[in-house]
Amino acid sequence: MPLIAKQIYFGFLFITFCIYSFFVYTSDTPSDAKELMTTDAQAGKVIYQQNNCFSCHQLYGLGGYMGPDLTNVISAPGKGEIYTKALIMSGTQKMPNFHLNEQEINSLIAYLKYVDKTGVSPTIKYSINSDGSVNYNQ
Ligand code: HEC
Structure with a gap:
């Protein structure tokens, strides 16, 4: 050339x-993504970060593995908003109670709703057998 x-x-x-x-x-x-991220959801994101929920939970598949992935906890069958609220308010034996007030919990829920609308996780369906092996269900 x-x-x-x-x-x-x-x-x-x-x-x-x-x-x-x-x-x-x-x-x-x-x-549309901007509209979903309300000021309440933004406040919830900060609360999520300040309380280090990431150390135990994943969002969009990323984060700690002690607790379950929270990406779709709001829309998961048998779970949802009231279940999520109750769990955050009381904690469990493995998850601490963060003593958040009503407003803070509502903001966290708004943030988790935003995450639920903007992502799916896990992207593949699988179940773990008692011997640790994995079944992929299409
Ligand atoms: C020390 C680790 C740890 C931290 C930090 C933590 N969690 Fe959890 N969380 C867990 C565990 C473990 C579970 C599963 C319930 C159990 O086994 O007791 C759980 C369960 C949940 C559930 C129910 C999920 C489901 O699918 O059933 C929600 C919602 C939740 N946590 C929200 C939060 C939020 C919001 C924060 C931050 C404010 C947070 N967690 C911080 C360990 C943690």
Whole structure:
């Protein structure tokens, strides 16, 4: 390839890269995701971080493994908002009671609702047998 052709080709790629980068870095978050993240949910996110829920729980599959994944606890059959509230209010033998007030718990619920609407976890269905082996259920 002659040098001029290489330069034109490189220039074309460079300009395309710049235009693409501009759109990637200036495009906004989709508005429906923004609407779900209410000020209450934002406050709940801070409470979640301050109390280190991440050390035992996963969201979107990431976090600690002592407690269950909380991504879809709000919509899981047999669980839901009231169950979640009750568990946070009382704690269990393994999970501490954080002595949060009503407002803080409501914010946490708003945050968990946001997480539930924006993710699914785990993405594959499996069950663990008593001998530790795993069954994948499609
Ligand atoms: C020291 C570890 C630990 C921390 C920190 C912790 N949890 Fe838990 N949590 C657990 C365990 C373990 C369970 C499972 C219940 C059990 O076995 O007692 C649980 C259960 C739950 C459940 C019920 C989940 C389900 O699917 O049944 C919710 C909701 C929950 N925790 C919320 C929270 C929130 C919110 C925080 C932070 C304020 C938090 N947890 C911090 C250990 C923890």
